[in-house]
Amino acid sequence: MIKKCMGCGAIIQYDKPNEPGYVDLEMKEEAEICKRCFRIKSYGDYTFIYKNNDEYLKMLEQINTTNDLVLYLVDMFNIDNDLKDIFQHINNPIILVLTKRDIIPKSVNDQKIINWVRNLNLNFIDIITISSHKNYHIDNLYKLMKKYKTSNNVYVVGKTNAGKSTFINKMIKNYSFNKCDITTSNLPSTTLEQMEIQLNKDFILIDTPGLLDEDNIINVVDSMLLKRIIPKKEIKPRIYPMKIEQSLLIEDIARIDYLEGSNNSFVFYIANEIEIDKINMVTNNKNYRLKKHCFNLESNEDIVIDGLGWIKVVKPGRVSLYVREQVSVFKRDKFI
Ligand SMILES: Nc1nc2c(ncn2[C@@H]2O[C@H](COP(=O)(O)OP(=O)(O)OP(=O)(O)O)[C@@H](O)[C@H]2O)c(=O)[nH]1
Numbered sequence: 001m002i003k004k005c006m007g008c009g010a011i012i013q014y015d016k017p018n019e020p021g022y023v024d025l026e027m028k029e030e031a032e033i034c035k036r037c038f039r040i041k042s043y044g045d046y047t048f049i050y051k052n053n054d055e056y057l058k059m060l061e062q063i064n065t066t067n068d069l070v071l072y073l074v075d076m077f078n079i080d081n082d083l084k085d086i087f088q089h090i091n092n093p094i095i096l097v098l099t100k101r102d103i104i105p106k107s108v109n110d111q112k113i114i115n116w117v118r119n120l121n122l123n124f125i126d127i128i129t130i131s132s133h134k135n136y137h138i139d140n141l142y143k144l145m146k147k148y149k150t151s152n153n154v155y156v157v158g159k160t161n162a163g164k165s166t167f168i169n170k171m172i173k174n175y176s177f178n179k180c181d182i183t184t185s186n187l188p189s190t191t192l193e194q195m196e197i198q199l200n201k202d203f204i205l206i207d208t209p210g211l212l213d214e215d216n217i218i219n220v221v222d223s224m225l226l227k228r229i230i231p232k233k234e235i236k237p238r239i240y241p242m243k244i245e246q247s248l249l250i251e252d253i254a255r256i257d258y259l260e261g262s263n264n265s266f267v268f269y270i271a272n273e274i275e276i277d278k279i280n281m282v283t284n285n286k287n288y289r290l291k292k293h294c295f296n297l298e299s300n301e302d303i304v305i306d307g308l309g310w311i312k313v314v315k316p317g318r319v320s321l322y323v324r325e326q327v328s329v330f331k332r333d334k335f336i
């Protein structure tokens with residue numbers, strides 16, 4: 001009989017130590033999780049397994065053959081400019097679940113965040129903010145699931161690291177006698193295969209592997225920096241008054257030059273642990289080896305650096321941003 005790892009969903013196997021689902025043969029009887037999940041859970045020691053994004057698209061094709069409710073989880077600290085793409089793949093009813101509310105300043109009103117998404121005019125049947133870590137709005141989401149369910153099956157989809165498995169673990173804790181504990185980590189592709197979790201008599205939650213966000217900065221930094229880039233606590237916005245020919249250095253990760261415009265303010269929403277220094281643009285050439293992007297900004301626009309966070313520029317102006325080649329950057333109307 002095929003046995004699946006209860007942590008990541010991979011099929012258990014005993015002969016390929018470097019492939020998903022491996023368990024030492026002597027552990028055959030008692031092991032409920034694979035060696036990789038055991039190491040992540042016990043030591044935070046993570047082995048990267050590359051998941052082809054074609055598999056993610058195939059999975060969406062299969063979900064599209066059902067009319068089951070989908071929860072589309074998006075890390076609100078990492079909203080990319082491709083939110084609408086999910087509708088190209090599935091016609092199911094979709095609730096947009098913005099995760100990790102605890103990272104965004106408490107002073108920001110939830111309705112403001114929801115309105116920002118509503119203004120994009122996408123076809124989500126509902127939108128909610130949650131924090132699985134703080135058990136915030138989990139009950140409200142459960143009520144929405146009851147309201148919109150079309151069968152007992154509810155799919156939980158989204159990019160890697162959106163917080164899908166953490167959310168399901170929280171649901172299990174709140175609504176189930178089931179004791180299973182899915183593996184979670186701050187590195188991509190923790191969940192490897194779909195997993196059906198019988199929550200209670202009303203719901204089967206289906207955890208899924210996420211879409212790898214290839215141009216996210218977390219894919220190109222070392223493990224020490226990675227730990228600091230991913231915010232663990234509420235972000236404290238940092239405000240810098242700016243004049244032209246001033247620059248801001250974000251360690252050796254990025255640089256922003258203020259080229260044209262009146263006296264301005266740049267507000268940083270990035271992890272509190274990451275250092276920012278103001279320098280003279282003309283005399284300091286640090287980080288110029290990074291890839292250059294130019295932006296002409298209207299008032300109150302954000303420059304988003306995928307995975308690092310964003311910078312709100314309050315007044316119109318022209319800036320250059322330097323960041324690692326593989327990382328996507330774009331501008332948007334201010335998020336908060
Ligand atoms: N601050 C904060 N972090 C969270 C929250 N939910 C999840 N995380 C963190 O986000 C990271 C990714 O969580 P996972 O649940 O493994 O994400 P996933 O969507 O299942 O990722 P894949 O399995 O790779 O597709 C982990 O480090 C979690 O601790 C939350 O509510 N707040």
Ligand SMILES: [Mg+2]
Binds near residue numbers: 164165166183208209
């Ligand atoms: Mg997962």
